[in-house]
Amino acid sequence: MQKKPPQIAASILRWILPPKDRDYLLGDYEESFQSKLEEKSASSASLWYWGQLIQTAPEYLFESLYWRLIMLKNYLKTAFRNMHRAKLYSFINLIGLMIGFACCILTFFYIQYELSYDKYHKNTKYIYRILEEHPAHGGQGTQLSNSNYYPLADALKDNFPEVIKAARIMRISGFANQKGHFISENDFFFTDPEFLEMFSFPLITGDSKTALKEPYSVVITQEMAEKYFGRENPTGQTFSFKEGGRDYDLKITGVLKNIPKNSHFTFDFLASLDTFIGKLGEKAFSWKSNDWFVTYAHLKNNIDLKELEKKFTALYQTHVKDERIHLQPLTSIHLGGNYAAEIETNTTRRYIFLFSTISVFMMFIACFNYINLSIARYAKRSKEIGIRKVIGAGKKDLIRQIICESFLFSFISLIASILLIMLFLPEFNSLINREIDLRHLNPGILAIGVFVLIIIVTAVSGSYPALSLSSFNPVKVLKSHQNISLKRFGVFGNILVTLQFTVSIALIICTLFVYKQLQYVQKKQLGTDKEHIIYYMMRGTLPDQYESFNNELKKNANILNVSTSSGIPMSVSSGPPMAYPIGGHLDWEGKKSDDRINLYGYSVDCEYLKTFNLEMSEGRFFSKEYASDRFNFVLNEAAIKAMDIQSPIGKVFNMRGKKGQIVGIVKDFHYQSLHEKIEPLILHIEPWWYRFIIIKLKSENLFETIEFVKKTHSEFNPYFRFEYTFLDDHIEQFYRAEQVLSTVFYYFSSLAIFIACLGIFGLAAYAAENRRKEIGIRKVLGASVPGIIILLSKGYTRWILAANFISWPIAYYAMHKWLQSFAYRVDLGIKIFILSGLAAVCIALLTVGYQTIKAATANPVDSLRYE
Amino acid sequence: MKYLTRQEELVLLSVFRLKDNAYLISLQDHLNHFTGKDWSISSVYIPLNRLEKNGYLKTTIGEVTEKRGGKAIKYYQVTKTGLKALAELEAINETMWSGVKGLVEKLESS
Numbered sequence A: 001m002q003k004k005p006p007q008i009a010a011s012i013l014r015w016i017l018p019p020k021d022r023d024y025l026l027g028d029y030e031e032s033f034q035s036k037l038e039e040k041s042a043s044s045a046s047l048w049y050w051g052q053l054i055q056t057a058p059e060y061l062f063e064s065l066y067w068r069l070i071m072l073k074n075y076l077k078t079a080f081r082n083m084h085r086a087k088l089y090s091f092i093n094l095i096g097l098m099i100g101f102a103c104c105i106l107t108f109f110y111i112q113y114e115l116s117y118d119k120y121h122k123n124t125k126y127i128y129r130i131l132e133e134h135p136a137h138g139g140q141g142t143q144l145s146n147s148n149y150y151p152l153a154d155a156l157k158d159n160f161p162e163v164i165k166a167a168r169i170m171r172i173s174g175f176a177n178q179k180g181h182f183i184s185e186n187d188f189f190f191t192d193p194e195f196l197e198m199f200s201f202p203l204i205t206g207d208s209k210t211a212l213k214e215p216y217s218v219v220i221t222q223e224m225a226e227k228y229f230g231r232e233n234p235t236g237q238t239f240s241f242k243e244g245g246r247d248y249d250l251k252i253t254g255v256l257k258n259i260p261k262n263s264h265f266t267f268d269f270l271a272s273l274d275t276f277i278g279k280l281g282e283k284a285f286s287w288k289s290n291d292w293f294v295t296y297a298h299l300k301n302n303i304d305l306k307e308l309e310k311k312f313t314a315l316y317q318t319h320v321k322d323e324r325i326h327l328q329p330l331t332s333i334h335l336g337g338n339y340a341a342e343i344e345t346n347t348t349r350r351y352i353f354l355f356s357t358i359s360v361f362m363m364f365i366a367c368f369n370y371i372n373l374s375i376a377r378y379a380k381r382s383k384e385i386g387i388r389k390v391i392g393a394g395k396k397d398l399i400r401q402i403i404c405e406s407f408l409f410s411f412i413s414l415i416a417s418i419l420l421i422m423l424f425l426p427e428f429n430s431l432i433n434r435e436i437d438l439r440h441l442n443p444g445i446l447a448i449g450v451f452v453l454i455i456i457v458t459a460v461s462g463s464y465p466a467l468s469l470s471s472f473n474p475v476k477v478l479k480s481h482q483n484i485s486l487k488r489f490g491v492f493g494n495i496l497v498t499l500q501f502t503v504s505i506a507l508i509i510c511t512l513f514v515y516k517q518l519q520y521v522q523k524k525q526l527g528t529d530k531e532h533i534i535y536y537m538m539r540g541t542l543p544d545q546y547e548s549f550n551n552e553l554k555k556n557a558n559i560l561n562v563s564t565s566s567g568i569p570m571s572v573s574s575g576p577p578m579a580y581p582i583g584g585h586l587d588w589e590g591k592k593s594d595d596r597i598n599l600y601g602y603s604v605d606c607e608y609l610k611t612f613n614l615e616m617s618e619g620r621f622f623s624k625e626y627a628s629d630r631f632n633f634v635l636n637e638a639a640i641k642a643m644d645i646q647s648p649i650g651k652v653f654n655m656r657g658k659k660g661q662i663v664g665i666v667k668d669f670h671y672q673s674l675h676e677k678i679e680p681l682i683l684h685i686e687p688w689w690y691r692f693i694i695i696k697l698k699s700e701n702l703f704e705t706i707e708f709v710k711k712t713h714s715e716f717n718p719y720f721r722f723e724y725t726f727l728d729d730h731i732e733q734f735y736r737a738e739q740v741l742s743t744v745f746y747y748f749s750s751l752a753i754f755i756a757c758l759g760i761f762g763l764a765a766y767a768a769e770n771r772r773k774e775i776g777i778r779k780v781l782g783a784s785v786p787g788i789i790i791l792l793s794k795g796y797t798r799w800i801l802a803a804n805f806i807s808w809p810i811a812y813y814a815m816h817k818w819l820q821s822f823a824y825r826v827d828l829g830i831k832i833f834i835l836s837g838l839a840a841v842c843i844a845l846l847t848v849g850y851q852t853i854k855a856a857t858a859n860p861v862d863s864l865r866y867e
Numbered sequence B: 001m002k003y004l005t006r007q008e009e010l011v012l013l014s015v016f017r018l019k020d021n022a023y024l025i026s027l028q029d030h031l032n033h034f035t036g037k038d039w040s041i042s043s044v045y046i047p048l049n050r051l052e053k054n055g056y057l058k059t060t061i062g063e064v065t066e067k068r069g070g071k072a073i074k075y076y077q078v079t080k081t082g083l084k085a086l087a088e089l090e091a092i093n094e095t096m097w098s099g100v101k102g103l104v105e106k107l108e109s110s
Helices: A007-016 A019-039 A042-085 A087-115 A152-159 A222-229 A273-280 A305-317 A349-380 A382-391 A395-432 A443-469 A474-480 A487-523 A542-554 A608-612 A627-631 A637-643 A702-716 A727-734 A736-770 A772-780 A785-819 A830-857 A860-864 B006-021 B024-035 B041-053 B080-097 B103-109
Strands: A127-135 A142-145 A163-178 A181-191 A203-205 A217-221 A238-243 A246-256 A269-272 A294-299 A324-329 A533-537 A559-565 A580-582 A586-588 A599-603 A616-619 A633-636 A652-655 A658-666 A681-684 A692-697 B057-064 B072-078
Touching: A007 A019, A007 A042, A019 A042, A019 B024, A019 B041, A019 B072, A042 A087, A042 A395, A042 B041, A087 A349, A087 A395, A087 A443, A087 A736, A127 A305, A152 A163, A152 A294, A152 A305, A163 A222, A163 A273, A181 A238, A181 A273, A217 A222, A217 A238, A222 A246, A238 A269, A246 A269, A246 A273, A269 A273, A305 A324, A349 A382, A349 A395, A349 A443, A349 A487, A349 A736, A382 A395, A382 A474, A395 A443, A395 A736, A487 A736, A487 A785, A487 A830, A533 A727, A542 A559, A542 A702, A559 A608, A559 A702, A608 A692, A627 A658, A633 A637, A633 A652, A637 A658, A637 A681, A658 A681, A692 A702, A727 A736, A736 A772, A736 A785, A736 A830, A772 A785, A772 A830, A772 A860, A785 A830, B006 B024, B006 B041, B006 B072, B006 B080, B024 B041, B041 B057, B072 B080
Parallel strands: A181 A269, A217 A246, A599 A681, A633 A658
Antiparallel strands: A127 A142, A127 A294, A127 A324, A163 A181, A163 A238, A163 A294, A203 A246, A217 A269, A238 A246, A533 A692, A559 A692, A580 A599, A586 A652, A616 A658, A633 A681, A652 A658, B057 B072
16 A cells, blocks of 8 residues: 655645645645655654755745746836826816825824723732612612722721722812912822822822822822922922912922823822822711722632622712712723713723724725726726736736725825824824824724735725626627727625715715704803803912902992802713712701602802893892891702792701792702713802802903903902903813714715715716717707706706705714703704705715716717717 | 756756656666765655656556555656756866866865
8 A cells, every 4th residue: 555645745835835736736746755764764754844844935935936026017007008098087086085195094093092091000909999779869869980089998908808998089179389370280289199000190200109198198100290399309399279268389209191081081180189188178078978988809819790890889878878880991981981070081882983983885886986996997998808808817916906906096195194193193193182103002903904904904904806807708898999888887886885875975964963063052041151261270268358359340340240159050970169068967848758859059149140141031140138047948940840849938958957938939940961961950159158259340441350350359369360261162061072972073074075975076087978978969959958868967956955865864863862961952853964964065075076067068070079 | 048056957957868668766876876965855855746747757656556656657758948057067067167177086185
């Protein structure tokens, strides 16, 4: 029995060897193998065979690649020549693909950046934020909030071995002393000493273990060190900070590297929490008092989270009724949406999904352009393809050539898009309010992403032309002087155009609705005034001198009103001015059930109503004439409804031991964003809570009046800078996310319709050229110019109208979902749908109009003469 | 004439010398014997293939044997172009080497 060479090696060899001589070479190898077998043992002969394979494989591979490269060179040369010859076609394809790539890559940057949040800590995986679930304000369902009570962190650490470390943070805003002047600082946090060990924010100077151990110690960021101490060494220096009538003289124990922007919260100052406790007294930090703290816990590895949440909740409920604890991994905070009392606004996964879907659609629109145009283009090049086939190019070679061309187009536009991105990255960053830096992105992942993208684009745009064009009969083309018939392709091409316009029209509809909703929330009657109102935080000696300051301001006729309160209507919940949720014990005359009611509360003064131009629906507002108003309450209509109270005026109300009468009911006004319903609100007078001065100005001489306020302010309060905000600016800020969405949609939809129109422009150009003779004959036989224009545009109109009907339900569904996030929203009227559809049809007709009119008005003699 | 590489030159010459028995394995043996170096099958095949492509060699397909695992044998013969190329090579070699004869002896005696 004859010995055979090793089977695996033989089959690998078979695969590598050039097909032309494969059999002979295998024979040669086998002959050598048999000779070896005669001299030596079977195993050493096998070894020799394997050795041959390993040794010779690269040589054969190179040999075969060499010839492929030669062909590639030819393909590229032809492609370049064709690109050069058909400039319009190349231009349209390149621009479209470039925009598609730029959208995809920017979205890719964005996603990578969003995913990078909070990933740079050593213990990232084991750190969790404690969320509490409590009954929602307003009564129905529950709400998650990230603020907890002070004792929680210690309780967790003491009772559960699974908790390695726990730290609280609490943000306050106040004023810092810069060489005698006080500057407003909003990112000042108090925290536990363990914070610096738990998170890995690197310290430049100081020791993370001891930096915050002592009360009255503070660590500051590099940026702040430069701001307050210039070139001096800040360590050991004293840093003065004022907040809520309290002064802190803090010792700087360390300097932090600047906090990366991709953190779910950033801070400038970290002071030891004991400092704050020392100032307010232990009493303010029990289970029964303030829930101002965000608690983080570093847990052991491999923990059953559900089990632990249950154990935490059991402990928690011994102190706080009806509330549950949830653990949120640090890495999912940024993408996890916003809970109550969030320090900074987070992204939602939905936005990421939205942006990536739209970018992929943009890419597809560009690819469809390529497919449509290259089919039209190859039809003109049918002679070239025919001759290639006659000379001996197989189907595979033609496919290779066409794919090669589509790769070339993708590659050139990819390079162009990278340049485009570099140019527009700063604008993009300011648009989405992020700081994406090319240097911070992971180059490996980026390279893989771009590589995969270009492969996909090449495949999508090249595969259909490659498959459909490589299989036609060369004899027909070369013999008949005719181009390839595109009949078979026509329907497919039209479907592609329809899809392009479906996406474009859907985007236009969404853009218009987002814009309309944004207009709506900005223009809606809020029930309060918002124009010409400025406010600022009352600090320093102002609270003591408020009366005389007030009188001084009122001397100016341009100041309509001055008021003070604990909060401003329509303000961001995470910022300093807010309506505080009032929990705890509430009681009133005629209370019917023990159901918990959550009230938002403002502490106000007697001028509040006039300043914001609120309206009363019943009773009266607080007045200086009644001394007892210090203990009385005004509720809004929503509160009365929630409390289910009959003829409320004069009824006794008890808010955590403060007992008084309900003297009036204020008409519902929006004191939160329009995402939220108007919820129960209580107004009361509690001077301890006053934090803002609100000044209503006349619309004339705004600037002078503000100058006057500034002057008066510095007379009363020389050490504090006058930093004010216009209420309407503040409200604008509130819809920042929607504004970003609106702008992004605007760009996306403009680009989509632009690329789609480029595509049909190119198609129309080819169609007009192909049908030149037909048009000539029609004209000779008496067709009118308008008749021919209609003939040429009919096809496009039909398909774009079809696109309308597909896109409407999609856009309707998307917008319906999006508008759910607003308690107050616009109707999804049919008008915008029709308008967008008509706009798309008009734009498309205008685009093809140039080509069709040119074709229709051409002299038939020119097109028919040389026949 | 395009210049041939050294390997191509040696392989072409071997095919010429082996006359009717020039196929891969015999060429390999021949080259191993005359150059004293170890030629692998691929290092013979690649120049051989290139010579065939460039028209210096023509081929005939021979018999199927069991020793070759049931595969046919491919014989190579030098074409007219190949002969011309060889003649040119000879001429170039002669002119280039004239006057520098006896290098081997010189190297050995020094």
